[in-house]
Amino acid sequence: MRLGHLVVPAIALALVACERGAPTPQRAAVTAPSTQETTPPRVPEVFDHVLLISVDGLRPDCLETPLLEQFPNFARILSGPHTLEARTDPDYTVTLPNHLSMLTGRPVLGPSGHGWIANTDPPAEAQGGTLHAQKRSYVQSVFDVAHDHGVDTTIAVTKTKFVLLTQSYSDASGAPDGVGKDDGRQKIDRALYTTRASDLGGIVADTLRRSPAPSFAFVHIGAPDFAGHATGWDLAAGSAYLAAVKDADGALGTILDAIESSPALRGNTAIVLTADHGGGVPFKSHTDKTAPINFRIPFAVWLGGGAAADLRALNPARAWPDRETQLDTAAKPQPVRNGDAGNLCLRLLGLPPVDGSLYGAVDQLAVIRDEPPKTRPSKG
Template sequence: MRSPAALVLTAALALTGGAAVPGPATAAPDRADAGPAPAAAARVASGARVLAVSVDGLNPAALRRLGPERTPALHRLLAEGAGTLNARSSRELTITLPNHTSMVTGRRIDRRTGGHGVTWNDDLRGRTVHGAAGERVSSVFTVVARAGGESAVLAGKTKFSLFDRSWPAAVDRTTIDADPVKLLRAARAELVRGDRELVFLHLALPDVAGHASGFMGRRYLDAVARTDRILGRLLRTVDARPELAEDLSLVLTADHGGRGANHSDRTRLANYRVPFVVWGRGVTHGDLYAMNPQRQNPGTGRPSYGAARQPVRNGDLANVVTGLLGLPAVPGSEFDDGHDLVVR
């Protein structure tokens, strides 16, 4: 049986990372979007679990600068998993909340072309994804819930209350805390307890440091290294439990990069280039573009959504997760909606 959704707000710190854009009118929370799964509905693959990690503001150039000595966990994921340091953010905006909404819905941003419509980047209480899109929008959380599974959202910024507010019947736990150590403890507890199919973890340290003292500066690089240590502790938790290592897949990406004062210029390579890595549970090691000739390595370019061969995008996360769990694609999604991104 599914447990009631619980919202735990343990901090009041919201750092926005870019100018806010007013959003459209609000719709009521979609409490009908999840519920008891019909008898014929898809079920989560036996034992399958996914930890989805977004490292806010992770410029892939930081990994090259820091090397495996200061970012051993991220380099391990790349060495053992299927990944690229040349994925793309959403094309319309390179700011936090719109890109994270693309990650969990598999949709572009622009509502006029079927996107989710979330263009603001503040904690606007009362707003929902459904209100932004002008229609009900499904998410990876609702797909998991319909299959009888559970999801948790652990985030470092209060703006992520948008997810619980939009899908209250599908997000079983939301913990928001600006303290990354507390989020680490919560994530480790979720992994060890082992009764949720999806844990979505947002780590904000690089973005916070970037806005405070400049992206790719010393404090920013230190924040990336500290984030790597958090990931390393999570990987050691997995390593210490063979049953967890057998069942768990990890998907890691970022909402945007950044260099200098901010990351709001959507046409700047340092802002729109992000990592994308899948690791664990049967994942094949390799470069995602070499493994997926139907995808186009964009070099330094910024392909449109109409390009015949698409790059790997952070919005692919939603349906990479559903595929790893043995579930159908998110209804209404666009990115990897055919589960064609090969990772194993």
Template sequence: MLSRLGAVACALSLTLVAPACAGAQTPAASVRHEPAPSATRVLAISVDGLNTDAIRRLGSAGAPTFHRLLSEGASTLNARTEFEQNVTLPNHTGMMTSRRVDRRHGGHGVTWDDDRRRMTVGRAAGHPVQSVFGVVHAAGDRTALFSTKEKFGLYERSWPRGIDRFFVNEDQTALVRRAAADLASTDRAFTFLHVSLPDRFGHEYGGMSAQYLSAVRQTDRDLGEVLATIDGDPSLDNVVVVLTADHGFMPGRTTHTPKVLANYRIPFLVWGPGVTAGDLYALNPDYRDPGTGRPRYAAKRQPVRNGDLGNLSLDLLGMKAIPGSELDAKQDLDVS
């Protein structure tokens, strides 16, 4: 498995020296085409509202956890949100279903971002929609969803048999500690952890403000506790972390709805046993680094998207793709 020591300086420098305008990374590993590494557990993490420039600006001193994932994992700071929207519920639904948003083209149909307590994903799409939770549960394994937002109740309503444990706490640090404790005490194949301090402070003070950057620092510390839990428990040596974001946050603005680079550019980091350290686009020549662009779904070579999370997680677990899904439906996003 991968070394879980501190970040390797030379690999980190290769990862972050690329031009910020394109968000591209210098390849740190040779191109390989192999099946996903064998894992029995996946921890998916979504950092709500994470602008990738914050990771660069804080550096390894201010954001050691993010930089560790970058240097030790298969990663990019130039992934993309859903094409249609860069807001919370549409993108998290995409992560869990590996579908686009637009229901007219097979999407999940969740276009709102408030707490509509009578709605489900199936009702939004007009038909039943399966999820990563359902596939894992159908295979006889257990799942959990930990979130800092009450509106994530949408997913418990949508897949009550697929989500074995659903827990909400607006106190991010307390939530992360609860999730880490659950990870150590309960053998779940798939756990989804949603944290949102950057989004909260972005809406209050503006993206990339001093307060926003402090929120990213705190989030880095919180997630560092999760990695420390994994490092310190031999029974967690089979955990692969898949970290992304639902959207970024435009500097100086308290909204992230405009379709601009700072809002639709997000990280996608995969870390754990069997994962090759390097740039995700270098590992995947059948995907295309979008530079500063926002490609539609029709492009033959797609960017890495946050919606790839569901099917990649299943691939890591040795399970087939989510029925009816589109993003990484061939499970060809390589991380080794």
């Protein structure tokens, strides 16, 4: 099933691929100082494929021992820099507002906020169902920056409310492409929908295998949230919630296996994984923004393995609040938030941050030690 309208003829994809030429891991060296060409980095400076994976309602304590032993694919992700002390938006611990923070780099409220507080299916596109109509000005997203720079873009989601994305960034509502070649106003090349985590992993893996480079995908795994609302954010052995986290782990495994078994993807693909919120206050929901088990979330960056580093050590200038503390959007510095995810994905693609974004735009999150400057050559 597809969400919204999606039209990118194969010929258009072929043209993009052809124009960009064959991917090479040395691409960034074109613009890097010559001294940096002599010592290859442990991981690519710029990745050809980047996935932003959000696991809806994932409590970070699922990723601590001993529970982590049940989730070997989350453990694979945690081989990269990560923290279990990231934060949601300070004002909302619900799904759609937090995902919009990830994808726009904005908080929910305030002058720099994206302004979307509803958490239900949006009205139709022509009836105010776009971020721009709500904000009364265009709200740029990670999809704009990626698409306008010639990056292939996908969303693969498990909730219908994400139709807000295809509506906001459609051929009618998306902004004109002001960067190089005109890639059109529709910023999302394909939108894929299923409710089952077990299907989602295969769908994402298939799409990734067929994606021209460079590509970006936003992947939403709803299973833990569905189980949490049904029977509670319950960490007891045998709970439906833990079974759903296991389903999410299976989807991750399918995606990671696809990457590691593909010469074109292996070493060339990065994943940023986070959550929109935790859950458990109240027990079958996550609406209390003051509850630590709702606002504490994981944030992990997988760079192909072999890049293990402590996200906190890499980012000493960020705020690192204790487990009971949330910080508001005025705090300086900011903690690592799920709202950092979009701009980090763009940076891993060698692209600039989202216009109007707050999180990770100036105060960029470091994920590789002694990072060289990252730039993706102009598409011309």
